[in-house]
Amino acid sequence: MSRPSPKTxxxxxxxxxxxxxxxxxxxxxxxxxxxxISPISLLRARGxxxxxxxxxxxWPETVEEVSRLMxxxxxxxxxxxxxxxxxxxxxxxxxxxxxxxxxxKRMKRVLRLDEDSLIVSAxxxxxxxxxxxxxxxxxxxxxxxxxxxxxxxxxxxxAGRSAGVASTGYGRFEDMVVSLQAVLPxxxxxxxxxTPRSATGPNLNRLFAGSQGTxxxxxxxxxxxxxxxxxxxxxxxxxxxxxxxxxxxxTLLQSGAHPAALRLSDPKETSQTLAGLEKGIKGHLLILxxxxxxxxxxxxxxxxxxxxxxxxxxxxxxxxxxxxxxxxFAEGYRKSPVLCRPGTVMDSILVxxxxxxxxAVYEEMRNILSKRARVSATLSHAGMNGATITFAVTCxxxxxxxxxxxxxxxQDARHAAETAGGTxxxxxGAGVREVRDPxxxxxxxxxxxxxxxxxxxxxxxxxxxxIGRGEGIGAGTR
Amino acid sequence: xxxHLPAAASAETVEKxxxxxxxxxxxxxxxxxxLYSRDMYPVALMHQAEGVTGHYPQVVVWPKKVPEVVxxxxxxxxxxxxxxxxxxGSGVCGGTIPVRGGIILDLKKMNRxxxxxGEDMSFTAEAGIMGQTLEMELNRRxxxxxxxPSSIYCSTLGGWVAARSAGQLSSKYGKIEDMVLGLEVVMxxxxxxxxxxxxxxxxxxxxxxxVIGSEGTLGVVTKVCCRLNPLPATRxxxxxxxxxxxxxxxxxxxxMRNGLRPAALRLYDELDTxLVGTKGDGENTGAGLFDYLPWERLETRLRTLAPGLINxxxxxxxxxxxxxxxxxxxxxxxxxxxxxxxxxxxxxxFEYENALKICDQLGGKNRGPEPAINWYKNRYHVSYKMSxxxxxxxxxxxxxxxxxxxxxxxLYARVRDAIRxxxxxxxxxSHAYPEGCSIYFTFISAAADSRKAEKKHKEVWxxxxxxxxxxxxxxSHHHGVGLSKGRYLVEEMGDMMRVLRCVKExxxxxxxxxxxxxxx
Numbered sequence: 002m003s004r005p006s007p008k009t010x011x012x013x014x015x016x017x018x019x020x021x022x023x024x025x026x027x028x029x030x031x032x033x034x035x036x037x038i039s040p041i042s043l044l045r046a047r048g049x050x051x052x053x054x055x056x057x058x059x060w061p062e063t064v065e066e067v068s069r070l071m072x073x074x075x076x077x078x079x080x081x082x083x084x085x086x087x088x089x090x091x092x093x094x095x096x097x098x099x100x101x102x103x104x105x106k107r108m109k110r111v112l113r114l115d116e117d118s119l120i121v122s123a124x125x126x127x128x129x130x131x132x133x134x135x136x137x138x139x140x141x142x143x144x145x146x147x148x149x150x151x152x153x154x155x156x157x158x159x160a161g162r163s164a165g166v167a168s169t170g171y172g173r174f175e176d177m178v179v180s181l182q183a184v185l186p187x188x189x190x191x192x193x194x195x196t197p198r199s200a201t202g203p204n205l206n207r208l209f210a211g212s213q214g215t216x217x218x219x220x221x222x223x224x225x226x227x228x229x230x231x232x233x234x235x236x237x238x239x240x241x242x243x244x245x246x247x248x249x250x251x252t253l254l255q256s257g258a259h260p261a262a263l264r265l266s267d268p269k270e271t272s273q274t275l276a277g278l279e280k281g282i283k284g285h286l287l288i289l290x291x292x293x294x295x296x297x298x299x300x301x302x303x304x305x306x307x308x309x310x311x312x313x314x315x316x317x318x319x320x321x322x323x324x325x326x327x328x329x330f331a332e333g334y335r336k337s338p339v340l341c342r343p344g345t346v347m348d349s350i351l352v353x354x355x356x357x358x359x360x361a362v363y364e365e366m367r368n369i370l371s372k373r374a375r376v377s378a379t380l381s382h383a384g385m386n387g388a389t390i391t392f393a394v395t396c397x398x399x400x401x402x403x404x405x406x407x408x409x410x411x412q413d414a415r416h417a418a419e420t421a422g423g424t425x426x427x428x429x430g431a432g433v434r435e436v437r438d439p440x441x442x443x444x445x446x447x448x449x450x451x452x453x454x455x456x457x458x459x460x461x462x463x464x465x466x467x468i469g470r471g472e473g474i475g476a477g478t479r
Numbered sequence: 480x481x482x483h484l485p486a487a488a489s490a491e492t493v494e495k496x497x498x499x500x501x502x503x504x505x506x507x508x509x510x511x512x513x514l515y516s517r518d519m520y521p522v523a524l525m526h527q528a529e530g531v532t533g534h535y536p537q538v539v540v541w542p543k544k545v546p547e548v549v550x551x552x553x554x555x556x557x558x559x560x561x562x563x564x565x566x567x568g569s570g571v572c573g574g575t576i577p578v579r580g581g582i583i584l585d586l587k588k589m590n591r592x593x594x595x596x597g598e599d600m601s602f603t604a605e606a607g608i609m610g611q612t613l614e615m616e617l618n619r620r621x622x623x624x625x626x627x628p629s630s631i632y633c634s635t636l637g638g639w640v641a642a643r644s645a646g647q648l649s650s651k652y653g654k655i656e657d658m659v660l661g662l663e664v665v666m667x668x669x670x671x672x673x674x675x676x677x678x679x680x681x682x683x684x685x686x687x688x689x690v691i692g693s694e695g696t697l698g699v700v701t702k703v704c705c706r707l708n709p710l711p712a713t714r715x716x717x718x719x720x721x722x723x724x725x726x727x728x729x730x731x732x733x734x735m736r737n738g739l740r741p742a743a744l745r746l747y748d749e750l751d752t753x754l755v756g757t758k759g760d761g762e763n764t765g766a767g768l769f770d771y772l773p774w775e776r777l778e779t780r781l782r783t784l785a786p787g788l789i790n791x792x793x794x795x796x797x798x799x800x801x802x803x804x805x806x807x808x809x810x811x812x813x814x815x816x817x818x819x820x821x822x823x824x825x826x827x828x829f830e831y832e833n834a835l836k837i838c839d840q841l842g843g844k845n846r847g848p849e850p851a852i853n854w855y856k857n858r859y860h861v862s863y864k865m866s867x868x869x870x871x872x873x874x875x876x877x878x879x880x881x882x883x884x885x886x887x888x889x890l891y892a893r894v895r896d897a898i899r900x901x902x903x904x905x906x907x908x909s910h911a912y913p914e915g916c917s918i919y920f921t922f923i924s925a926a927a928d929s930r931k932a933e934k935k936h937k938e939v940w941x942x943x944x945x946x947x948x949x950x951x952x953x954x955s956h957h958h959g960v961g962l963s964k965g966r967y968l969v970e971e972m973g974d975m976m977r978v979l980r981c982v983k984e985x986x987x988x989x990x991x992x993x994x995x996x997x998x999x
Contacts, residue, residue, distance in 0.1 A: 118883035118914045119736065162682070175685065179914060191974040197881050197915030198654055199953035200643035200692060201960055201968055202997055205978055207688035225914055228736065255600055255709075257823040293738060300825055353679030355599040385600045386660060386706055387679045424677040439683060445670035446686045452985030457978065468683060 008056065011077055015059055015101070018069045023060040023107070031055050034102045037089040040348040043340055044403045055082065055096035060107045064182065064190055064220045070103060071218070072188035074462050082464045083214040085157030086128060088149040090349075093161060093213040097466040103218060105156050111135050112221070120179055120195070122223045125156030141226045144171030144261070148333045156219045162211040162427040164389075166329055168382045169254070170261030170292070171227070173427075175210040182221035183209060186458040195223050208453070211427060214464040216457055230261075230292035234302055235322035238314030239284035243267055244360055246285040247380065247388075249312035251356045253289075255385055258305045262290040262381075264325070269377035270393070278324045280317075287314060288322040344400045346374070346407050347393075350414045351426035355387040362423035366392050369417040373410055382426070389426045439468055482530055484509055485580065488538035492558060496540055496582075499550045504541050504588075511539045515565065515583045520573035520963060521876045522936060525929050534576050536563065536583040543588045545665065545701050552699065553669045555582055556991050563993050564695035566638030567609060569630040571877070572961025574642065574694050578995040586637055589701060592616050596707075601660055603675060603704040606637025622707040625652025628957075629859050637700045643692035645917075645957035647858055649910045650735070651742040651821070652708060654957065656691045663702035664690050667987040675704050689982060694959055695993040697986045711742075711821035715831040716851035719816045719843030724748055725888065727814045728908060728916075730841045732884050735913045737837070739830045743819035743909075745854070748891070750905035751921075752815040816843065817851035873925035874932055878943045881910070881917035882952035890952045891918055897942040898922055901935060910956060917956035944970075965998035972998075 015024045025031075035052035036042055046052065056079070061067045074081045080100030087094055096102055105126035112122040114136075121143070123132055129143075130151045136142055146165040147153060153163065159181070163174040171177070182192040193206055209219060240246040246265040254263065264287070266274055271286040289305055291298045310316065340347050350370075354362045363378060370376045374396035382389040392414070398406045415438075418425060425442065440447045450468065457463075487507040488496070496505050506512075516532040517523035526532045537560070542548045555562045561581025568575055577583060586607035595602040595617065602622070604613060610631040617624055627646040628634060638644070640662065645654040652658070661675035674687055690698060721727035727746040734741060818834055820827040839845070882890040891906060898904050902924035910917040922939055926932040944954050944967040954960075954967045969976050976998065983990075983999050990999075 115883065115885055117732065117885045120883060120914055162680075162685075185978070189974055189977070191978060193975055194953055194971055195883060195951070196953035197883060197912040197917070198643075198645070198656075198910070198956060199881060200645075200955040200957045201953055201964075201971055202692050202694075202979055203689040203697070203982065204656065204685075204692065205689075205975060205982075207685040208978070208982065210685065211683045213683075227913070251598070257709075257826055297738070297829065300829060304825060353677070355596075355601065355678050357596060357598045387599065389679060422676070424679060424681050427680045427682050442677075442681050443683060443686070445664075445666055445668075445672040446674075446683075448668070448670065449666065449672070449686075449986055450684065452988075453982055456981035456985055 007077070011073070011079060012057065014073045014077070015057055015070075018066055018073065019059050019061065023062070025058045026056060028054075030058050034058050034084065034087070034104070035096065037087050037092060037094050039090045039092045040340065040346070041404060041407055042092055042095060044346065044407060047341065047343065048401065048403070052095070053097050053099055055102040056099050058102040058104055060104050062107045064108075064184060067103065067184045067218050067220055068188045068190055070101070071184055071186055071462075074101060075187060075460060078460050078462065080462050080465045081218070083156065083160070083218045085126065085154030085160075086149065086152045088152040089157065089161060091161065091213070093464070093467060094157070100462075105154060105218070105220075108220065114139065114141075119226050119228075120223050121226050122221065123155060124221055125154060125159070125219050127155050129153055129155065129158065136226055137229055140229050142229050143177065143224060143226055145174055145177060146329070147174075148330060150330050155222050155224075159210050159219055159222065160212060160214050164382050164427075166264075166381065167261045167290070169263045169384060170259060173382075175207060177224045178206050178210065179223040179225055181206055181209060181219055181223070183217040183219045185217050186460070186463045190220075191217075192221075213467055215454060215467050216463060218463075230294075232292060232295045232298045234291045234298050235319035235326065236289045236291070236302060236306065236309075237317040237319070237321040238287045238309045239271075239282060239317055240287065240312075240314055241284065243285050243363055243378070245313050246287050247356075247359055247363075249287060249309050249314055250380065250383055250388065252312060253305050253308045254383055256304065256308060258301045258308075260289045260301070260305065261292045262288070262326075263383050264288040265380040267378045269375075270379045273377070274325050275321055278320065280320070282317055282321060284315075286317070286321060288325055290322060290326060339395070344397050344403065345395065346398060346403045346410070347395045348407060348410065350392045350394065350411070351389050352392070352414070352418045352423040353382070353387060353389045353426040354421070354423035358422040359388055359390065361421040362418065363390055365417040365421035366390070366414065366423075369413045370394055370410065373406065373413065390423075482509070482513065484512060484535055486537070487512065488560075488582075492560070493538065495554055496538065496551065499554065500540055500542055500547050504543065504547075506539045507537070512536055515539050515568070515585070516577065518568045518570040518573060518575045520571055520576065520961070521874055522933055522963070523573060523576060525874060525933055525936075529929055534578050535580065536577040537580050539583045539585060541585050541588045545663070545671070548584070548665045548699055548701055549669045549671070551582065551584060552665055552667055552991070556667060556669075556989060559989065560991070561994050562699070562991055564637070564641065564699045566607065566635030566641070567630075567633045569633040570638070570642060570959060570961060572955075572959050572963045574959055574961030574993075574996060576962055578962065584699060586699070586701070587635065593702070595620050595622065597622070599678070600707045601678065601704055602707055603661075603702060604636055606635060606640070606700045606703055608636050610634050610636065610639070617707065618710065621710055623710050624658070624705060625708045626655060626658065627858070631859060636703050640691050640700050640703055641694050642959035643957060645910050647909075648742040648819075648821075650744050650912070651740045654910075656688060658705040659687050659691060659703060660706055661704035662687050662690055662700055664698035664700050666698045667989070667991050672698060675702060678704060692959070694961060694997055696983060696996055696999055697992065699992070709823070711827070712824045713827045714819060714821040715827055716848035716855065717818040717831065717835060717838075718846040718848065718850035719818075719838045720752075720813045720846055721746070721816060721838075721841070721843050722813045724814050724891070726841050726843070727816050728884075728887060730816065730838050730843060731908060731911050731916060733837045733841070734834050735911050737833065739834055739837075741818050741830065741834060742821045743817060743851070743855070744911050746816045746908040747814055748906045749814060751907050752812055754905065815846070815850060817854050819851055819855060873923060874936055875921065875923045876936065876939075877958075878920040878922065878940070879917055879956045879958050880920075880943075880947045880952045880954060881915060881956040882950060883915035886950050886952060887916060887918065890947060890950045893946040893950050894918070894920060894943050897946040898939045901939045901942065960997045962996055965996060969998040
């Protein structure tokens with residue numbers, strides 16, 4: 002009698018945990034889960050390169066199942082990659098060393114709504130849009146609206162330090178996290194305490210935020226929510242130059258006005274934003290959205306309007322802002338057909354900078370990137386101290402050399418960002434291994450991170466090949 | 480009285496350190512070693528009153544620049560000598576007590592403001608700068624940090640970061656962890672963790688948030704970049720009396736829920752209200768209690784007439800404190816709330832009007848601006864009154880815990896009930912957030928001798944901490960963990976303590992930095 006192969010044994014073990022229907026190792030399934038939507042892996046897939054396939058996909062429904070999964074994986078030394086909506090653009094959820102994909106989407110319950118403390122507790126496989134619907138029905142909002150709102154999970158948002166289009170008003174996703182429950186690589190279930198604030202050591206929520214599934218599987222989150230604002234008001238202005246728009250945005254945010262969203266786009270982005278709006282509005286468009294109680298909104302809008310006009314803005318009314326707001330989630334989907342065109346390279350590069358360096362970043366990035374690609378820029382995620390600029394790049398090249406070109410673009414971007422004093426933004430978390438270098442970006446923190454990883458995950462089973470091994474942030478492809 | 484100091488650092492170690500910081504940059508004098516043997520932890524103060532604090536550093540070092548800090552850490556590591564980063568020593572949890580001896584690394588000579596940028600609304604300063612010096616420097620340039628702990632005259636920027644400090648106006652400006660944009664931290668390896676260059680964050684975990692609150696156990700914070708605020712153009716004060724705590728807490732919650740951000744928002748329980756109301760300075764340590772009785776005169780008389788009665792009088796203080804808990808039955812004013820709004824011209828009055836409406840709707844009786852103005856004027860006095868209490872042979876301490884709104888009332892009741900037969904206890908609610916607030920208990924008690932006092936003090940703390948953990952609150956909102964709350968932190972964290980230990984071991988495998996703290 003021959004011993005069953007290790008793979009058969011693991012499958013058997015998984016079935017003991019998940020039953021026959023929540024384990025899958027079919028080719029179709031494993032192919033689907035081998036990909037995320039990072040441009041570099043899409044380019045590779047388009048070029049016919051076969052990605053590394055996971056061996057199994059499992060769908061846990063309880064934290065105990067996740068715990069048992071991790072214990073089994075530890076015994077078998079088999080990798081586990083947590084998976085949410087698969088909308089990552091960083092390669093973070095790609096199972097680059099095979100193993101088990103742990104798809105969290107069946108852990109999607111809203112567990113509790115504490116209306117006094119404005120805290121919602123939910124499992125991490127819940128899609129952002131579903132949580133938001135649940136909350137809005139009860140008169141609340143999370144205020145987190147990433148472009149991937151319809152295709153990303155709470156766990157993924159935390160793992161990638163997501164920022165939504167209303168981050169100016171509501172903060173980034175990690176700001177909303179009050180506490181979390183997680184399963185460590187050894188299977189132990191741990192949680193942070195639910196408290197408004199505390200002075201009891203480091204904020205460990207922030208260790209897991211941005212860890213890209215390399216330290217633990219996050220199973221539950223308690224999130225700060227807000228009452229649904231009774232009023233939503235739009236306004237927009239155009240400027241003769243990006244610089245003038247930047248000055249307006251900065252002055253406005255530092256004046257104490259608190260827009261929920263603020264967005265400044267260059268003429269190219271403006272024309273895309275306003276496509277379908279027959280107004281012929283051109284220029285650098287500043288979009289403002291205010292929300293809250295009517296009196297407060299009116300007061301803030303008046304103050305903001307004054308600043309915008311004083312800084313040379315031409316009032317364009319509410320329509321451009323409302324138009325953008327209505328179509329904000331469609332943006333990502335509009336780009337997909339272009340991405341699939343052979344010979345076309347498309348990506349977006351997010352660079353954050355303090356206000357004093359925002360214009361330098363804008364100029365330097367455009368100068369360098371435009372040598373190889375068409376570039377358009379949008380400023381968002383702005384606050385008192387600075388902002389993020391998203392550079393959308395598109396270019397054509399010989400079929401087959403798209404990946405090389407994309408890598409070259411990222412190298413250029415790194416150089417330009419460094420020269421101008423900006424940093425690649427957290428929410429485009431990860432980026433691909435070939436272009437982002439955590440040892441360089443994090444400095445001494447990188448050695449610290451590796452030791453923490455080693456301590457929590459000595460067998461390197463949590464999402465291996467990503468940041469933990471020092472090969473780069475996010476996944477590479479092989 | 481003779482103090483027996485353990486041996487100071489060896490001549491060889493001193494020589495090596497002197498090569499780094501110069502002969503003037505260190506001290507092994509008994510005076511220095513005694514002065515740096517404690518912070519403001521009340522138990523350490525009791526010990527000091529007896530002349531023995533127990534734990535002495537082998538040497539005190541004052542570095543002037545980052546490379547010196549790096550070299551001191553490398554040397555300490557090679558000699559396996561503990562290093563305790565030190566700011567101004569105003570901590571109340573024993574966080575800087577050198578329980579295993581070693582080097583006190585006092586950062587106060589690293590005290591420059593390096594950059595103030597109105598464009599970025601941020602500043603960068605060295606960690607050893609004193610709070611008030613920093614605030615005055617920022618004020619001169621038209622800004623405020625918005626961070627006003629009552630220790631502002633005796634605490635440093637680095638100390639704030641280390642302990643997750645909160646200022647009195649945190650409801651508007653946030654706690655220190657909300658203000659920090661970047662840090663420079665010398666790690667135990669001697670590597671420099673530098674996030675100053677990326678104030679907008681980078682991918683991966685947020686390293687600032689791991690260092691903040693680490694109380695000197697993970698690295699030595701040497702530079703801090705924080706956001707700035709414009710100096711407020713206007714200020715509005717208001718005070719209300721609520722019929723009971725419940726209505727007052729509800730008013731606090733509704734203000735935060737509706738997006739109002741009062742700079743100061745404090746609600747006093749009945750006992751605290753009585754004392755605040757009588758004294759009119761809006762803040763008290765319990766020292767006020769002693770003002771009702773002519774203790775000083777009495778004591779002088781007793782000293783001359785019947786010295787033996789002094790001890791009995793001091794014992795009476797303890798008893799009297801217990802009786803004083805029952806005073807709340809006499810309270811006719813309910814609970815006092817004080818409010819202060821500040822900021823730009825348009826917003827502050829608007830928020831003020833809305834807050835008034837909320838208080839009115841919930842049964843608050845408007846008492847005008849005076850109590851709030853009085854509080855504001857006297858807001859830093861509290862800490863300096865405490866010594867008076869110790870002088871009378873009694874002790875005073877504060878417990879600052881926090882919970883979500885749903886648990887706040889239970890937290891208050893549980894903690895108070897747990898300690899009220901041990902000590903006179905009063906409380907105020909402050910540092911409000913949309914999801915909850917903190918409760919600041921002041922307790923005061925006495926015992927026949929210092930040994931008994933210490934025992935009683937520990938017992939009060941044990942009861943308060945256990946009650947807090949039982950309700951699901953956090954054991955500290957802004958004082959930190961230090962030496963005194965280590966074991967309760969372990970309980971609060973549960974299995975998550977493993978992760979904290981892992982973070983510590985990853986940074987400091989030899990346990991050089993501030994060992995024996997935070998339950999590590």
